[in-house]
Amino acid sequence: xxxxxxxxxxxxxxxxxxxxxxxxxxxxxxxxxxxxxxxxxxxxxxxxxxxxxxxxxxxxxxxxxxxxxxxxxxxxxxxxxxxxxxxxxxxxxxxxxxxxxxxxxxxxxxxxxxxxxxxxxxxxxxxxxxxxxxxxxxxxxxxxxxxxxxxxxxxxxxxxxxxxxxxxxxxxxxxxxxxxxxxxxxxxxxxxxxxxxxxxxxxxxxxxxxxxxxxxxxxxxxxxxxxxxxxxxxxxxxx
Amino acid sequence: xxxxxxxxxxxxxxxxxxxxxxxxxxxxxxxxxxxxxxxxxxxxxxxxxxxxxxxxxxxxxxxxxxxxxxxxxxxxxxxxxxxxxxxxxxxxxxxxxxxxxxxxxxxxxxxxxxxxxxxxxxxxxxxxxxxxxxxxxxxxxxxxxxxxxxxxxxxxxxxxxxxxxxxxxxxx
Numbered sequence: 001x002x003x004x005x006x007x008x009x010x011x012x013x014x015x016x017x018x019x020x021x022x023x024x025x026x027x028x029x030x031x032x033x034x035x036x037x038x039x040x041x042x043x044x045x046x047x048x049x050x051x052x053x054x055x056x057x058x059x060x061x062x063x064x065x066x067x068x069x070x071x072x073x074x075x076x077x078x079x080x081x082x083x084x085x086x087x088x089x090x091x092x093x094x095x096x097x098x099x100x101x102x103x104x105x106x107x108x109x110x111x112x113x114x115x116x117x118x119x120x121x122x123x124x125x126x127x128x129x130x131x132x133x134x135x136x137x138x139x140x141x142x143x144x145x146x147x148x149x150x151x152x153x154x155x156x157x158x159x160x161x162x163x164x165x166x167x168x169x170x171x172x173x174x175x176x177x178x179x180x181x182x183x184x185x186x187x188x189x190x191x192x193x194x195x196x197x198x199x200x201x202x203x204x205x206x207x208x209x210x211x212x213x214x215x216x217x218x219x220x221x222x223x224x225x226x227x228x229x230x231x232x233x234x235x236x237x238x239x
Numbered sequence: 240x241x242x243x244x245x246x247x248x249x250x251x252x253x254x255x256x257x258x259x260x261x262x263x264x265x266x267x268x269x270x271x272x273x274x275x276x277x278x279x280x281x282x283x284x285x286x287x288x289x290x291x292x293x294x295x296x297x298x299x300x301x302x303x304x305x306x307x308x309x310x311x312x313x314x315x316x317x318x319x320x321x322x323x324x325x326x327x328x329x330x331x332x333x334x335x336x337x338x339x340x341x342x343x344x345x346x347x348x349x350x351x352x353x354x355x356x357x358x359x360x361x362x363x364x365x366x367x368x369x370x371x372x373x374x375x376x377x378x379x380x381x382x383x384x385x386x387x388x389x390x391x392x393x394x395x396x397x398x399x400x401x402x403x404x405x406x407x408x409x410x411x
Contacts, residue, residue: 049291
């Protein structure tokens with residue numbers, strides 16, 4: 001009855017959740033309104049909970065989070081992208097939450113090692129996705145400034161979205177079907193938000209994405225330095 | 240393996256279930272629906288199955304400690320609290336008494352849904368669920384302020400009749 005958990009897949013999904021959780025946590029004290037500060041922190045907490053379960057199946061959660069070097073992380077490059085302005089954070093969340101929602105829904109339907117977590121987390125992520133979609137509509141179909149910024153963000157992050165559908169060892173889901181559903185959903189939201197669906201490449205030359213292979217973008221090292229420095233400076237410390 | 244619940248296990252389940260929720264002390268763990276089972280493993284040894292409301296809910300550690308404490312006090316020397324994820328907790332697991340206490344405490348209880356599973360993501364303001372009545376004045380003329388409130392399990396709403404803001408334990 002025990003299923004062998006693929007450490008590769010657990011690290012990939014766990015690192016996605018951990019890194020995005022940390023990025024969202026950076027908004028604490030900086031969000032445009034109090035309600036959004038609370039919302040982003042709540043989404044970060046959900047992701048952190050998921051990361052803890054996933055990383056614990058791959059090894060010691062603290063060692064994995066705090067003592068790995070940049071090249072050992074397997075998260076998507078999308079989730080490590082800096083917060084930018086609020087529109088940028090929302091575009092990142094729209095792309096990722098749509099993906100994660102489809103992924104967990106797929107995994108929940110399997111009898112694989114991630115089914116239990118996925119069945120639980122898919123309900124949490126439904127709220128993240130809804131939150132991102134509603135903000136995309138509000139910013140895209142709002143003021144001229146909001147529209148411009150939302151368009152800029154959607155376009156800038158587009159090249160990071162192809163990586164989500166590359167195969168990962170131990171991840172038994174229909175990635176091609178997920179990609180079709182993702183494109184359909186994101187396009188529909190952008191249309192409704194009066195935004196233009198970006199036309200740039202999502203895979204191949206001029207696209208980005210080798211996070212799953214441990215290749216990360218420039219800002220990720222700085223993020224890790226901040227995330228890890230306390231644990232590294234005071235090994236074994238507890239509250 | 241077929242397991243049956245013994246009288247001792249039922250009694251211990253009731254004791255563990257009487258522990259108040261650390262964040263919403265008006266509710267017990269039994270009313271919140273997070274306590275899954277108690278298995279007696281030996282003369283003074285017991286294993287408790289607890290499920291989190293949200294995967295990242297920080298209250299789960301306090302709940303575990305409280306359960307250990309109360310079962311120790313009832314003569315169980317060796318208490319293990321295990322976190323289980325399946326089947327996933329749903330707000331439908333909150334008992335009728337739990338809902339009543341939430342409302343009395345000023346938190347709009349979650350609406351009971353016909354089908355379990357993920358909340359359907361719909362675009363636009365129209366929602367299929369019935370309106371959320373204000374826990375203070377009972378008016379159904381309320382609006383959503385934020386999908387996330389003081390904790391992940393609540394949304395922030397405002398009553399347009401009595402003008403009071405209130406928390407809504409949102410459906411999961």
